[in-house]
Amino acid sequence: MEKIKFTIDGKEVEALKDQNVLEVAQENGIYIPNLCSNPEVKSSGGSCRVCLVEAHQNGRMRLVTSCNYPVREGLEIKTETPLVKRIRRGILELMLARVPDAEVVVELARENGIEEPRFKKDEGENYRYKCIACGLCVQVCEEVVGVSAIAMLNRSYDKKPGTPYMKPSEVCIGCGACAYACPTGAISIKDEGDTRKIWGKEFKMHTCSVCGKPYIPEAQIDWIVKTTGKDRSFFDKCPDCR
Amino acid sequence: MAVDINQIDEIISSHEKSEESLLSILQSFQRKLNYVPEEGIKRLSESFDVPESRIYAMATFYKALSLVPRGRHTIKVCMGTACHLKGGGLILEAIERELGVERGGTTDDMRFSLETVNCVGACAMAPVVVVDDEYHGHASSSNVHSILKKYE
Numbered sequence: 001m002e003k004i005k006f007t008i009d010g011k012e013v014e015a016l017k018d019q020n021v022l023e024v025a026q027e028n029g030i031y032i033p034n035l036c037s038n039p040e041v042k043s044s045g046g047s048c049r050v051c052l053v054e055a056h057q058n059g060r061m062r063l064v065t066s067c068n069y070p071v072r073e074g075l076e077i078k079t080e081t082p083l084v085k086r087i088r089r090g091i092l093e094l095m096l097a098r099v100p101d102a103e104v105v106v107e108l109a110r111e112n113g114i115e116e117p118r119f120k121k122d123e124g125e126n127y128r129y130k131c132i133a134c135g136l137c138v139q140v141c142e143e144v145v146g147v148s149a150i151a152m153l154n155r156s157y158d159k160k161p162g163t164p165y166m167k168p169s170e171v172c173i174g175c176g177a178c179a180y181a182c183p184t185g186a187i188s189i190k191d192e193g194d195t196r197k198i199w200g201k202e203f204k205m206h207t208c209s210v211c212g213k214p215y216i217p218e219a220q221i222d223w224i225v226k227t228t229g230k231d232r233s234f235f236d237k238c239p240d241c242r
Numbered sequence: 243m244a245v246d247i248n249q250i251d252e253i254i255s256s257h258e259k260s261e262e263s264l265l266s267i268l269q270s271f272q273r274k275l276n277y278v279p280e281e282g283i284k285r286l287s288e289s290f291d292v293p294e295s296r297i298y299a300m301a302t303f304y305k306a307l308s309l310v311p312r313g314r315h316t317i318k319v320c321m322g323t324a325c326h327l328k329g330g331g332l333i334l335e336a337i338e339r340e341l342g343v344e345r346g347g348t349t350d351d352m353r354f355s356l357e358t359v360n361c362v363g364a365c366a367m368a369p370v371v372v373v374d375d376e377y378h379g380h381a382s383s384s385n386v387h388s389i390l391k392k393y394e
Contacts, residue, residue, distance in 0.1 A: 163295060
């Protein structure tokens with residue numbers, strides 16, 4: 001495939017045509033903070049705004065989110081200019097006021113010199129635990145799992161992920177991919193004995209025939225068998241005992 | 243309130259069967275049934291093969307769609323700058339007391355739904371109360387009773 005040459009912080013880098021700036025920076029050991037993008041999820045990214053960088057080209061400069069900005073020949077990316085730092089601090093300060101209990105956000109804010117936001121922290125009915133409403137959980141459920149048990153509900157200030165009518169979903173398979181992908185750990189998933197609880201629904205877990213540990217929801221086995229045609233006996237043993 | 247499944251199916255089948263008609267079907271639900279019923283979302287999801295969560299998300303996104311039955315009449319109390327200064331808040335409170343519902347709610351007899359809006363573009367008549375499509379200017383907490391009286 002066609003190779004593209006451009007620079008990040010003055011360092012010359014090479015990339016493939018369909019890559020984005022964040023990906024290439026990571027491959028080259030250049031750190032750009034980010035929350036909402038996940039390389040496994042094609043449509044992810046662009047919503048948390050933490051990965052902002054300066055993109056210079058043809059004598060013009062734009063602030064862009066590096067996680068979904070496609071690489072171009074001759075592009076000059078700058079990740080730590082005073083402007084980028086200032087804007088990023090502003091974003092993190094707002095985010096910290098919104099989700100004061102999300103450890104990742106607290107840590108990122110601290111790295112950028114913010115201990116306490118100047119804005120009023122969310123509480124009471126506005127309190128939304130750790131969720132930054134990036135939508136990654138919804139994208140994972142739709143694109144990777146293929147179930148679409150959850151969606152982003154409401155809009156603006158009240159936007160949040162959830163199941164229809166906030167009732168236990170009829171289609172959720174309890175795989176927990178949403179909770180796993182969530183950058184801030186905002187989705188509650190509880191495994192107790194052979195039961196898993198997520199999105200207000202309880203799932204019976206399948207037990208490994210060797211070590212006796214419950215390791216996968218029965219509903220997820222049903223889903224995998226149905227969509228891939230894999231043999232059910234494959235799931236007798238957990239991945240550790242296979 | 244029981245919903246008529248036949249009526250739901252009728253609305254669905256009167257539209258073209260493509261994802262683009264989802265929103266106009268939801269609008270038809272709103273127009274004909276006064277809300278978007280849960281059964282309607284389920285039916286749509288089945289017949290269009292679109293995840294229920296996505297249709298539910300659409301219904302929560304648009305202010306024009308309601309997930310609970312709305313009253314026969316909609317009262318909109320203007321909270322815009324001019325109306326705010328002329329006492330829109332007091333009028334809202336007066337209506338809340340008169341009907342016994344909070345903003346966003348519907349009276350038990352399904353007569354009224356109470357909403358706030360941020361400007362209806364009639365600032366010269368401030369404070370304004372809009373019932374259905376009728377504008378009532380220079381409203382006051384003492385004349386809301388007579389404004390609402392004529393709606394049944």
